[in-house]
Amino acid sequence: GEVVIKGKRIHAKYILAAPGRVGADWFAEQARNLGVKLTHGPIDVGVRVEVPAVVYEPVVKVNRDPKFHIRTKTFDDFVRTFCTNSMGWVMEERYDDHVGVNGHSLRAKKSQNTNFALLIHIETINHAARAGVYTPICKGRRCYFIHGFETPHLLAVDHVDCANVAIFRPDENFVVRDRW
Structure with a gap:
């Protein structure tokens, strides 16, 4: 995969995102943009x-x-x-x-x-x-x-x-x- 952070492109086999509680809405938006199906767990x-x-x-x-x-x-x-x-x-x-x-x-x-x-x-x-x-x-x-x-x-x-x-x-x- 590829991720862009502050204008710098980073290529990696795996990308780990850990936005925390405050970033949960942002993370869900990113997942939707990538076509990832979202579900709500317990x-x-x-x-x-x-x-x-x-x-x-x-x-x-x-x-x-x-x-x-x-x-x-x-x-x-x-x-x-x-x-x-x-x-x-x-x-x-x-x-x-x-x-x-x-x-x-x-x-x-x-x-x-x-x-x-x-x-x-x-x-x-x-x-x-x-x-x-x-x-x-x-x-x-x-x-x-x-x-x-x-x-x-x-x-x-x-x-x-x-x-x-x-x-x-x-x-x-x-x-x-x-x-x-």
Whole structure:
């Protein structure tokens, strides 16, 4: 194949493109231009949960980054934990005009909290699957982002099965709709 980068033609047997979340729409456009058939596969979406470090301490003593896999009884959903940050921080991430959160921790500096991602595996449908735009879905609740957010806030989880999750401060930019 051939690729042109900043006006320079590069010939290669294989071309690897890794545009990341922000470049997903660009990548899809490039694939369509090349006649590549696009399909939408399953995705994992979720929330970042933050708890006092003492609550999660017995778990991280056994495994620094534990992975819990849960199959729910009500909807047979596959839910899992991912990317535990013991005594770490929840941080804001921006992708163009979208705001999300992630977690990180430092070796030398510690917080009083531990955070981890709680993800649900969902099968996508073509009109709902836009890579790079996350629609948090957790136990029958869908939160649609109408506009961007100024400041992410801590997660509030009511139940272990995530029946109700508040991701950002509710205001005119936040709409929660029941499952439809």
